[in-house]
Amino acid sequence: MNIIYLLVREIKYFTNFQNKMYQFLLFFQPLIFLTIVYFLQQLRGDVNTDRFVVASALISMWSYVLYSSGSSLVSQRWNDTLKLIIAAPMSLFQVIISKAFSNSIIALITMVLSFIYAKFIFGFSIHIENYYLFYLSVLVLIFSLCVVGLILAIVFASFQNVFDYQNLIHTPIILICGVFIPVDQLPAVIEYIAYGIPMTWGIKAVYEAIDLNTMMYTSMIVSIFVSFIYLFLAVFIIRKMEMVLRQHGKWGAM
Amino acid sequence: MFWIHKYGFTNLSYKALYSFQSIRLFILFRIVDPVMHYFFYATLVSAMIGSDYLSFVVIGNIASYTCHTIMINFMTMFRFERRYGTLELNIASPTPTLWIIIRKAVVPLLDGMFVFAIGLLIGWVIFGVALPLNQIGNVFVLFVVTLFSILSFSLLFACLSLLFSNVNLFLNLALAIFQVFCGVNFSVTLLPSGLEFFARILPLTHSIEALRSIYGIESFAIYPLLGKELLIGFCYLIVSLLFVSVMEKAARKRGALLKSI
Amino acid sequence: MLDIVIEVKNLTRFYKLKEGNKIALDNVSFDVKQGEVFGLLGPNGAGKTTTIKILTTLLLPTAGEAKVLGLDVVTESQKIRDNINFVYGGERGVYGRLTGKEYMYYFCTLYKVKHREQQALIERLLDLVGLKDAENQIIHTYSKGMIQRLHIARSLINEPKLLFLDEPTIGLDPVGAKLLRDLVRELSNRGITIILTTHYMQEADDLCDRIAFIRDGKISTIGEPIQIKESCNHLNLYEAFMSLDQTNALQKDKMFKNLEVDELKDPFVHLKFETDSLAETEITSYLEQFGQVLKLRKREISLEDAYIYLMKDAG
Known part of the structure; x- marks a missing residue:
């Protein structure tokens, strides 16, 4: 139960809509992307805009998770609140996962906004055959984003020099996870890498759910499976991290 | 005056305030990152309307990425300047404020020059958009004119930013507006007439059209476009000059010299 | 002039x-x-x-x-x-990534010092402030005093x-x-x-x-x-060393103004206080009710005393 309270508090207290970067990612980025899509589709009449409305949402969701979850542990270290968290009875894993989860839920805002912008500002018609299946696929995507956020939080906190390259991770992930072009059309090496990322499957599931592709259940199950593998990995690493932290009394490299 | 020597103003400004101090960072952020940026838009466009349009978008993004680099890094220098508390010391010196700002711009300009050249190279090697070699002279003229107009605009933006405590949102929005309205990914002629007018008073719009014409992707006359770009640059420069002098007076009157972070 | x-x-x-x-x-x-x-x-x-x-x-x-x-x-x-x-x-107000010397060069340029005079000026000034040896260290490594x-x-x-x-x-x-x-x-x-x-x-x-x-x-x-x-000479400021039996009673006592008690090794204390007009013998006998007075003397007025007195007055 505790973890649920923690999650609610996390969303209530730590979601910082004052942060200008987050404002930009959540509210403006979809608008800008959709504007570009709007004018590009005028160049060719028969563009299926559904995919790009969803792409707009995915890009902003991913950006938000990258910058919020990614820096969630690092920023605790800057604020020197990390040792308070370690000292609390709640395990470090619970704390981080609740942060990652709350950030993925917040990222949903931008998905909703993308649809609203698309419908009411740009007049795109959106064809979703079965809304329940679409919601289901979005839930699967949220789970995969949450796990990715968790992994990023750990990696960034452990390797300061990786955190410096945060911006460099942003675009490649969009490109290889199949946001624009289906993963199976990518070069083989990249395709294999992409299938190792939980989000790839979540994104695939969402696209397939829009037009009721029969593969969607498989994609959802694989997405959940891959996400769980990372989750268990994360549990293990965080336990280990906690031990190291207690032994050294400070953050070192793992 | 701008020559780089060990204790020169440009070199010291770079060392004191610039984010990329190692070769590794430079390669990652000046070669890898632009490649990713070009791939992002190239993929989007290919997925949407097919690869015929690829060179149009790549050329637009090379110009736009150069502009981003200059603007972001120019603003970042001022952000650091305020964080370190050194801005007041600079302004209190007998060198006029505008002159200090212009001299500091040399660093992001050099950086922009590098990004532009690398961008053309990437366009050629990765995306097969070959520079017509007989046009190198024109590219050079275009480059100088564009740098001038972007710098003038950045000057105005830098002055404005001194009035606010957090400029990141404005900067991000400005860059996004450039990405949408300067004809980076689609021709500004697609915009409704009001917005097209807006697009045509921004820097970069005419330069991008000229650059595409140099590459033979569009067929406008190059020099009239560059003439307009130059004129726009001059207008921004004059506005920034006025703005700096007004701001200096206002700052003395109001108390806080400039809003510090 | x-x-x-x-x-x-x-x-x-x-x-x-x-x-x-x-x-x-x-x-x-x-x-x-x-x-x-x-x-x-x-x-x-x-x-x-x-x-x-x-x-x-x-x-x-x-x-x-x-x-x-x-x-x-x-x-x-x-x-x-x-x-x-x-x-x-x-x-x-410093650029942490520069060395002390570079920082000086930077401001020499802003202050329009002639190029050929910069080096000599910087050497002279860094020598004056005692930073000659640290001139090539980056400012991040400097102490606050440096x-x-x-x-x-x-x-x-x-x-x-x-x-x-x-x-x-x-x-x-x-x-x-x-x-x-x-x-x-x-x-x-x-x-x-x-x-x-x-x-x-x-x-x-x-x-x-x-x-x-x-x-x-x-x-x-x-x-x-x-x-x-x-200008504050009319103040009667005293200090005393005592072996104190009744600390609480003394601290509550209203006889002296601005009483400060520094506890030394128990039971010894150092007192600072102000009186209006009592003579030294009167002070000593009054203090004796709280313990034994080891030493009492009129204190020279420091600038701090004057500051406290005058600022209190102004308020």
Whole structure:
């Protein structure tokens, strides 16, 4: 139960809509992307805009998770609140996962906004055959984003020099996870890498759910499976991290 | 005056305030990152309307990425300047404020020059958009004119930013507006007439059209476009000059010299 | 030869706030003579920094007049800036990634020092402030005291006739503070007029030729430290060493004003207090009811005593 309270508090207290970067990612980025899509589709009449409305949402969701979850542990270290968290009875894993989860839920805002912008500002018609299946696929995507956020939080906190390259991770992930072009059309090496990322499957599931592709259940199950593998990995690493932290009394490299 | 020597103003400004101090960072952020940026838009466009349009978008993004680099890094220098508390010391010196700002711009300009050249190279090697070699002279003229107009605009933006405590949102929005309205990914002629007018008073719009014409992707006359770009640059420069002098007076009157972070 | 380098007449400055105008300086007048070390002392928010900002031309006065080196701060700011410089306390105002020497080169360029003269000037100044050995270290590695001395070196680049030091020793360890005070004295000996603000009374007493106490935007007292202290000579300040039996009773007792009790090794204490008119024998016999008086003597008035007394009075 505790973890649920923690999650609610996390969303209530730590979601910082004052942060200008987050404002930009959540509210403006979809608008800008959709504007570009709007004018590009005028160049060719028969563009299926559904995919790009969803792409707009995915890009902003991913950006938000990258910058919020990614820096969630690092920023605790800057604020020197990390040792308070370690000292609390709640395990470090619970704390981080609740942060990652709350950030993925917040990222949903931008998905909703993308649809609203698309419908009411740009007049795109959106064809979703079965809304329940679409919601289901979005839930699967949220789970995969949450796990990715968790992994990023750990990696960034452990390797300061990786955190410096945060911006460099942003675009490649969009490109290889199949946001624009289906993963199976990518070069083989990249395709294999992409299938190792939980989000790839979540994104695939969402696209397939829009037009009721029969593969969607498989994609959802694989997405959940891959996400769980990372989750268990994360549990293990965080336990280990906690031990190291207690032994050294400070953050070192793992 | 701008020559780089060990204790020169440009070199010291770079060392004191610039984010990329190692070769590794430079390669990652000046070669890898632009490649990713070009791939992002190239993929989007290919997925949407097919690869015929690829060179149009790549050329637009090379110009736009150069502009981003200059603007972001120019603003970042001022952000650091305020964080370190050194801005007041600079302004209190007998060198006029505008002159200090212009001299500091040399660093992001050099950086922009590098990004532009690398961008053309990437366009050629990765995306097969070959520079017509007989046009190198024109590219050079275009480059100088564009740098001038972007710098003038950045000057105005830098002055404005001194009035606010957090400029990141404005900067991000400005860059996004450039990405949408300067004809980076689609021709500004697609915009409704009001917005097209807006697009045509921004820097970069005419330069991008000229650059595409140099590459033979569009067929406008190059020099009239560059003439307009130059004129726009001059207008921004004059506005920034006025703005700096007004701001200096206002700052003395109001108390806080400039809003510090 | 100018005798008076700063001339302030009825200087007033308002700040516009949401709740209405706040008076930061209220009709302040004072002069500073050439070669003086002039101290501006007062609590936070008293108007010290506002005064300095106006005199360094970074802020315009609301009313009144201020002349620096005979030049008007409102209309002749550029000429003033060429002849003054300032140092703010704290660690801000440096580029941590540069070395001390590079930092100096940077400001030499801003202060338009001729290229061929830069090197000699920088060497001379860094030597003066004792940073010659650290000139090639990056500023990130400097101590607070070193940063302050670097600031002073920077402030001397334009060979100012007048130097403003705003709490230069704040946050420095005793050794760093002493080095800095020695440096201020050295600069004063070289004929530079110095305006100093500080919270440390001992420091002001040591360094300043004249001092102004400022509070709520008004100058309450102005004079040489010795004069200020003498003006408080009517105070009967005492200190005593006692072996104390009844600590609580003494602390509650209302006989003495401003009683401070420093507990030494139990049961010994050191007392500081003020009386109106009691003679020493009367004090001793009164104190004896709380324990044994080992030593009692009238205390010399320090600048801090005068400050506390005068500021309390002004309030």
